[in-house]
Amino acid sequence: MKLAVVSAGLSSPSSTRLLADRLTAAALGHLDAEPQVMEVRELATEIAQHLVTGFPPARLAAALDTVAAADGLIAVTPVFAASYSGLFKSFFDLIDKDALTGKPVLLGATGGTARHSLVTEHALRPLFTYLRAQVQPTAVYAASQDWGEQGLARRITRAGTELAHAMSPAAPDTAAVLAPRSPTGAITSTDPANGFRTVPFEQRLAALRAE
Structure with missing residues (x-):
C-alpha cells in the first residue's frame, strides 16, 4: 500500500513539511503503508515548464504518477492571501482529472494566524471535492501559536486515524x-x-x- 504526501512549503525547514510529517506519522500508526513524500517547491521550475509547454519534465511526470498510483494522499499547503498557495494549486492543476477519483485524501494547512483556520473548508475541501477525492472529515490547520499545543496533537491523531481507516481494506463497503x-x-x-x-x-x- 502506498501513501503519497504532497508538501507545498517554500522554506527549509518548513512548518508545512513538519505538519505533513506529523500527519504521515499519525496515519502510519494505524496503517502499513509506504510513504512517498514530494516537496512541491523542488518541482517549481518543472511545473512552470509544463504549464507553458503542455509536456511534463521527467521528474514532474514521476511525481504526478506517484500521486495517481497511491492508495491515499496527504496534501498540505501554506496559506497565502487567505487561500492555498499558487504553487500548490498549480501542481494539482496538472493532475489527471480522474487521478484522485475515490482516493482518500487528508488535508492540512499552515499559517501565521488562527484567522485563516477555515482555509481548509472554504478553499481546500472544495478543490478536492471537485476532483472527486474522498476527503476525510477532519482537516488540520496549524497556526504559529498551535505548535506544542495538545489541541493540535489531538487533531493530527484524529485526522491520521481517519485516513488510515479509509485506506484500510477492512473499511466498510x-x-x-x-x-x-x-x-x-x-x-x-x-x-x-x-x-x-x-x-x-x-x-x-x-x-x-x-x-
Missing part, C-alpha cells in the same frame, strides 16, 4: 453503506450483482404514516 432501504428501514439490496431497488416515494410515505 461503500455500496452497502449507501444502499437504499425498504419501507421498514431494512436495506433493500446489498448484493452488487442485483443492483439497487428504488422504493417509490408514496410507498415510503405510507410506511412512515403507519409507524
